[in-house]
Amino acid sequence: xxxxxxxxxAHRPAGQWFGRLGWLLVTGAFLLFFALPVLWLVLAxxxxxxxxxxxxxxxxxxxxxxxxAWHNLVNFQDGAILLWMKNSAVYAFVALALTLLTAVPAGxxxxxxxxxxxxxxxxxTLVVMIMPDAAIVLPLYLEVDAVGLTGTIWxxxxxxxxxxxxxxxxxxxxxxxxxxxxxAAARMDGCTxxxxxxxxxxxxxxxxxxxxxxxxxxGNWNNFxxxxxxxxxxxxxxxxxxxxxxxxxxxxxxxxxGTANQILRPELALAALVTILPVLLVFLFSQRALVSGMLAGxxxx
Numbered sequence: 040x041x042x043x044x045x046x047x048x049a050h051r052p053a054g055q056w057f058g059r060l061g062w063l064l065v066t067g068a069f070l071l072f073f074a075l076p077v078l079w080l081v082l083a084x085x086x087x088x089x090x091x092x093x094x095x096x097x098x099x100x101x102x103x104x105x106x107x108a109w110h111n112l113v114n115f116q117d118g119a120i121l122l123w124m125k126n127s128a129v130y131a132f133v134a135l136a137l138t139l140l141t142a143v144p145a146g147x148x149x150x151x152x153x154x155x156x157x158x159x160x161x162x163x164t165l166v167v168m169i170m171p172d173a174a175i176v177l178p179l180y181l182e183v184d185a186v187g188l189t190g191t192i193w194x195x196x197x198x199x200x201x202x203x204x205x206x207x208x209x210x211x212x213x214x215x216x217x218x219x220x221x222x223a224a225a226r227m228d229g230c231t232x233x234x235x236x237x238x239x240x241x242x243x244x245x246x247x248x249x250x251x252x253x254x255x256x257x258g259n260w261n262n263f264x265x266x267x268x269x270x271x272x273x274x275x276x277x278x279x280x281x282x283x284x285x286x287x288x289x290x291x292x293x294x295x296x297g298t299a300n301q302i303l304r305p306e307l308a309l310a311a312l313v314t315i316l317p318v319l320l321v322f323l324f325s326q327r328a329l330v331s332g333m334l335a336g337x338x339x340x
Contacts, residue, residue, distance in 0.1 A: 083308040084108055088291075091304045108305035112313075115285065115302055120310060122274065123281035128317070130195050130266070130277055131259040137200030138255045143248060146209020147240050151219060152232075161210070168203035176268050183269065194269040195277075199259045205251040212247035213240065253325055257318055278314040285310055 083091050085100030087107075112120055148154070149161050167175070183194045217240060225235045263279040270276060273284060286292050289302040 080308050080311060084305055084312065086305060088303040088305060104305065105309075108309045111301040111303075112306045112309055115288070115306070116273075119273070119281060119284070120278070120313065123276050123278040124313070124317075126192075126275060127260055127277040127279070127314075130192065130199065130262075131256055134196045134199040134259045135252060135255050137196070138202045138205055139248065139252065141200065142202050142205035142251055142255075143209050143241070143244060144236065145206045146211075146247075147213050147236060147244075149206070149210045150213035151217065151222060151240070164203045164206050164210075168207055172262075173264055176264055179265070180268055189269060190271055190275075192275065195262075195266045198265060199255075199262060202251070202255050202258070205255055208251055208254075209244065209247055212244060217243055249325060253321065256321055260318055282310060282314060 079096055082097060082099055085102070085105045085108075086094065086098075087100070087104055090098075090100060090104070145164075149157060149164070179198045180189070183189050183198070188194045188197070222235050222239060225239050226232075230238065260277075261279060262277070263283075266275075266277050267280050267283070270280070273281075276284065285302055285307060289307060291303055291307070
């Protein structure tokens with residue numbers, strides 16, 4: 040007979056120890072491959088180019104080094120980085136607004152209404168959703184060129200506004216969460232289809248709207264290939280395409296660029312941090328909405 044002494048630690052099975060060890064190994068791998076590069080990137084902005092090469096990778100520079108890097112970055116092409124950030128914000132938010140106007144009604148219609156061609160549209164949505172972005176850039180370019188929008192901001196905004204993944208997320212949410220009987224009762228009470236959607240279905244879709252908004256904004260902000268193909272003028276570039284301009288103008292990656300513009304490793308590191316800062320802020324301030332949105336369609340009443 041085994042007597043347990045009160046307050047003594049219970050014996051842990053070997054499986055729990057192996058599970059904890061595996062969790063520590065996975066966490067350590069994530070720390071090694073994700074957190075450390077980000078830490079290096081942050082510290083690199085505080086150093087000079089020579090310190091980045093010769094000093095310890097994780098040594099801390101000076102505030103003067105950070106301010107000098109910012110000064111050099113802002114002075115590049117008369118503040119081009121600020122213009123690129125502004126362009127990214129315009130493209131991302133206008134495309135996001137159009138995405139919500141199209142994806143949410145489309146997902147609702149596919150999930151809770153019946154019409155001819157519904158299954159075909161859902162299948163096409165899934166096919167387009169899983170296609171690589173690079174595979175559809177050429178057809179999009181030909182379509183935009185056919186209507187004379189090439190080289191305008193609409194050549195970037197309109198293709199990004201139609202978000203198949205957002206349509207599918209909304210479809211999953213409505214088909215698994217909103218009971219059809221609730222909508223049928225509203226129709227029996229005299230509501231039109233538009234009133235059923237705006238007064239009942241749309242208010243219930245707040246969690247998935249937050250989810251679609253986040254993924255749409257992140258995708259729009261990080262979009263590189265589409266603006267690179269559509270926009271010939273660097274004054275129209277978003278931040279992600281602007282980073283490629285910085286790389287080509289830096290003597291570190293392009294020996295023919297020279298060192299007159301002072302775009303070296305600290306400025307490139309700072310530019311990378313500046314361009315990802317909006318996405319980070321959106322993620323930090325929308326975590327609760329994202330969690331509720333991801334769990335909203337997880338069960339069916």
